[in-house]
Amino acid sequence: MTVRAGLVGVGPVGDRIAMCVRERNFPLSEPLRVMATSARTEILGGEQVQVQATRAELFEGLDVVFFAGREGAKGASVQWAPTAIECGAYCIDNGSDFRLDPNVPLVVPEINMEEVTEETRLIASPNCSTIQLVVALAPLNQAAGIKRVVVSTYQSVSGWGQAAVEEMERQLPACLRGEPVECDPSIFARPIMLDCLPHIDRFLEDGYTKEEMKIVHETRKILDEPDMPITATAVRVPIPLGHSESVNLEFEQPITRDEATEILDQAPGVVVMDGPTEDPAAVEYRNDPNELQYPTTADLYKDEYKDMVLVGRIRQDNTIENGLNMWIVADNLRKGAATNVVQIAEGMLERGIIG
Ligand SMILES: NC(=O)c1ccc[n+]([C@@H]2O[C@H](COP(=O)([O-])OP(=O)(O)OC[C@H]3O[C@@H](n4cnc5c(N)ncnc54)[C@H](OP(=O)(O)O)[C@@H]3O)[C@@H](O)[C@H]2O)c1
Incomplete structure (x- = not known):
């Protein structure tokens, strides 16, 4: 064929x-x-x-x-x-x-x-930020029924395009010297280097951005949950490649951190990077015997992770009934597109x- x-x-x-x-x-x-x-x-x-x-x-x-x-x-x-x-x-x-x-x-x-x-x-x-979110959410929704999603994104500049990567690189020397930084206003509204901009795509009349509402509407459509309450804050960060997301989930049914970890571990397209770190420096230099492993965008440069959705920091949210928090990372140009x-x-x- x-x-x-x-x-x-x-x-x-x-x-x-x-x-x-x-x-x-x-x-x-x-x-x-x-x-x-x-x-x-x-x-x-x-x-x-x-x-x-x-x-x-x-x-x-x-x-x-x-x-x-x-x-x-x-x-x-x-x-x-x-x-x-x-x-x-x-x-x-x-x-x-x-x-x-x-x-x-x-x-x-x-x-x-x-x-x-x-x-x-x-x-x-x-959209790239939707793909990595739903790959992790779908199996959890199937297991315990998601009641509400709160997501904050940390999105790399390559999501805007190659010109944004070059804009960020151009701004670095002035930033490091503490000098005023020039910015092309057709790319981002403010200098992106060494800052975070809660502004991706155009603003809508209600104060949300188009990117935030893409996450809401696209997630509902893919999960076939037209009324699922989802609220998003999308933030551009000075990173060349890879988006990260902090996600708070409320479920209909009880679900423990261990159960969610097991489900995500079996889920297609997901790699769970959680649990005790094997880095000896955690104890030797940081004096932290409880230190956990977690994914970051640097992991996306490794062959085994470049097409995967990486999930870590899975933990119970004790402020609500049946709540979980987690951290989701993926390559916006590869799995995200x-x-x-x-x-x-x-x-x-x-x-x-x-x-
Ligand atoms: N960047 C991300 O993280 C990401 C993630 C998910 C989805 N997407 C979506 O993927 C698409 C591509 O993203 P990108 O960042 O690669 O875009 P880009 O850098 O703007 O490149 C667009 C390309 O499309 C060509 N093109 C534009 N209009 C065309 C037309 N009418 N007919 C034929 N070719 C046309 C351009 O041709 P010329 O080179 O000749 O101008 C250029 O090569 C966008 O729709 C974007 O929203 C992007």
């Missing part, structure tokens, strides 16, 4: 999609057909590729197209997904344009791959929908 696949968009997400397709040996029958707004040569996923200016005939003969372009009316999937579908391809979109469309499944393969059928020509992949769409395509291949 082999597949002819296309990729529209060669930003950081497109780069990781090309990387994931190669690393996971996704069975291509011909090289990935790569498109963007203009033609040129690019290094994508570590390899030089020819990028073509997107045009209708390039979709002919493709089985599946990964969209990793900008969003909105002039964005890649709004402009080109209908053409790709007309040409017979299935489209998997990283952007937010179709995520809440009731006719478009919003898919995280660990949770709701069965929503993709032969009739599903367009499939949406959730590229890995998820390639896993969707793999699931379609397994089900005989493509290939």
